[in-house]
Amino acid sequence: MKNLELAKILYEIADILEIQDVQWKPRAYRKAAQSIESLNEDIEIIYEKGRLKALDNIPGVGKGISKKIAEFIETGKIKEYEKLRKKFPVEFMKIPEVGPKTAKKLYEKLKIKNIKQLKEALKKHKLRKLYGFGEKKEKNILEGIKFYGSNKRFLLGYILPIARDIEGKLKTLKEVKKISISGSLRRMKETIRDIDILVSSNSSRKVIDFFTKLDNVKKIIAKGSTKSSVRLKDNIQVDIRVIPDKSFGSALQYFTGNKSHNIALRKIAIRKDLKLSEYGVFKGKKQVAGSTEEGVYKKLGLKYIEPELRTDGGEIQASLKGKLPNLVKYSDLKGDFHVHTNWSDGSSSIEEMAKSAKKFGYQYLGICDHAGRLKIATCLDEKRLLKQIKEIEKVNKKFSNFEILKGAEVDILSDGKLATSDKILKKLDIVSASIHFGFKKDNTDRILKALENKYLNIICHPTGRLINQRNPYKVDLRKVYKKAKENNKFLEINSYPNRLDLSDVNVKEAISENVKIAISTDSHNVNQLRFIELGIAVARRGWARKKDIVNTYNLKDIKKIL
DNA sequence: GCCGTTTTCGGCCCGACTGTTTTCAGTCG
Known part of the structure; x- marks a missing residue:
């Protein structure tokens, strides 16, 4: 799924056009980018099904941008973008406090080409020489760089479709028995660092080979016999773990977390003379639960806890007392x-x-x-x-x-x-x-x-x-x-x-x-x-x-x- | 570059806030 990657390019085109003081187009490109990052459907599939006309139907996308999207899907590039990004550093405007005018001055007056050079120039107070720049502005830009650099988490809403897309593709493999998104994504945390996917299978190598060859993989970070990590073209890391079917429930529980919820569960297991790990609940060497999550919680004497509640924020006590809330369901809204x-x-x-x-x-x-x-x-x-x-x-x-x-x-x-x-x-x-x-x-x-x-x-x-x-x-x-x-x-x-x-x-x-x-x-x-x-x-x-x-x-x- | 309340050409987000150059440029929402 290339939606986010494409949206990012359109945002960057908007930024560069704005630096060049082009009228109205930046607005149009941003609107199109917003629309594309909101799509639930893979932009490639939309194009495959309905060609240019289907692209043109996306709100904010018209004749011009739809051609560029088609070019991106077919060649992986947009020529105009490649040309533009050579003219101005695309990163500058992502820094809070740096807008089109500042970005232009940094590049043209001070010949600064990247954020590293910008930091150095700030240290040497080079920016002060520019018309309109003072002490405060310098401090604000420094803080902006810090904020931009620390901002590495992705928004849940834009990651969910990507994760579900990968999940769907893996599901087509006959070697995949069970599959689930896990981690903070399954807990529906508001921001996500990476995508975690759990699979049960008897032939883990085949699953992992398929996974590392997904078309949107930019880099394979690690590839072993039971787990692998890749980086997608839009820079999100995806981790997959393949385990035997009898451990799917306990592994899902373990990889869903969060960490302190898991620690609390393990303590409960110890009190009951049991051992809990991602491979199951064990009494001595004998596995007594683990194929389903429900079974794991039940064995520990707990009512099933919905993933969204697993924060060690009182849910375990509530579960023990049978006082968990009957949560609103995703299908309840009218x-x-x-x-x-x-x-x-x-x-x-x-x-x-x-x-x-x-x-x-x-x-x-x-x-x-x-x-x-x-x-x-x-x-x-x-x-x-x-x-x-x-x-x-x-x-x-x-x-x-x-x-x-x-x-x-x-x-x-x-x-x-x-x-x-x-x-x-x-x-x-x-x-x-x-x-x-x-x-x-x-x-x-x-x-x-x-x-x-x-x-x-x-x-x-x-x-x-x-x-x-x-x-x-x-x-x-x-x-x-x-x-x-x-x-x-x-x-x-x-x-x-x-x-x-x-x-x-x-x-x-x-x-x-x-x-x-x-x-x-x-x-x-x-x-x-x-x-x-x-x-x-x-x-x-x-x-x-x-x-x-x-x-x-x-x-x-x-x-x-x- | 997009889009259609009246418009297929001519509109499209403007005011608050900040910092600095003290009268307004730049950024943001």
Whole structure:
């Protein structure tokens, strides 16, 4: 699967074009890149099935970019990109604080070609000589380099399809008896360092040979008779381990982890005069469990623990006492509350989004385009919002057993007021509100004030963090939980891969305060509806039950509640 | 380079914040 590799190239083309002060194209390339990294399907398969026309159908991809994608799939390269990357170092703009103008100056005025040279130049204070550069800027760029260098984890949402693709290919081998993704990926951790795959088989060599020859492998790091590691072209490491079938359960348990969960289990085994390893549960030399995970937990006197809970964060005690939560299931959701359309910064139409949501098996879809007066992301002003309400009413007539909920994602202004007037909000089925600026302040009072608005339903991405990019703003969540509970408001788990906000830890706190949670994707095109599983995973990692999640309610009930 | 609310040509994200050159350039969301 080459989706991520291709997306990275398109992002880099955008950066270089921006350095050259090319108008509009950077935007187009970035939009296409975003769209491609969100795809669930292998871009090569899309091309194989539908050629250029199918590529052109991807939101944000048109005549020009689809040709470049085809070139990439057929030759492994994009000529234009190869040409561009010779003109400017592609890495510079990935450093926070370094934008197109700075990147250009570094290269043209100081002849700096890579990050190593940039570090040296910073040490020698060479940047100070440039117009507009001072002490602070120098310090900020240094910190930016540090951040960029330490940022080696991949986002769950973009890794899952790649891992499942590999899993699917391995499954076609007749030598593969059982197979599972394991490690942090199976625990659905928000970021992933590598992909771990576990296979049971009697002919491990054949499995490993096949694995190391997968078409996207860039480098074989290690290859033995039972395990192997490779690096894919998009730099993700994949580890495979092949074990005998009778040990599949215990190995899956072991390789799923996490480490301290495993240590705790082994201690329990010792107390019971048993031994637990990846090969099984043993009484003396006799294997007494290990072919299934359930069997392993049972033998240790534990109720089965879902992978998402395995953090040694109280799940083992809960399991011993039979007090594990009945977690919300991936199939429990009846709708999505927060998606965008081409009325604001999304790229699919209202009808396209609704059709896809219905195909997803949903009963409802909340369209919450940006609304306000700030004009960020082509916000809807009140006039256009009213017009969109009319349009949704019209589109709704085309559906049965499904309803588009009229909504908006309204900006929370600096004083905590909402950017759209109550008169308009009153007409909506669902009102979401978000902080989109002022991240450096303490935003507690601002959110508390917003929670007082009588038409508000949901606070979106309540902490504002962006994984690997931006820390959460200051906010006293305990006060937010309390007020949300009092005023009957919901807090969002935003499922977008780099948000996952609230986080698992926050969710656990919130539901212990009896706050209801809304899981939404914040989709900007039809392909992003799939992100919902990331949000559900966060909920599960936060011990949420079905009743804690409002979009497990059916259409009739949710309309009443809203 | 993409796309279509009215548009197949002509729009497309603008304001906050930071740091520095003290009046605005650059970055970010």
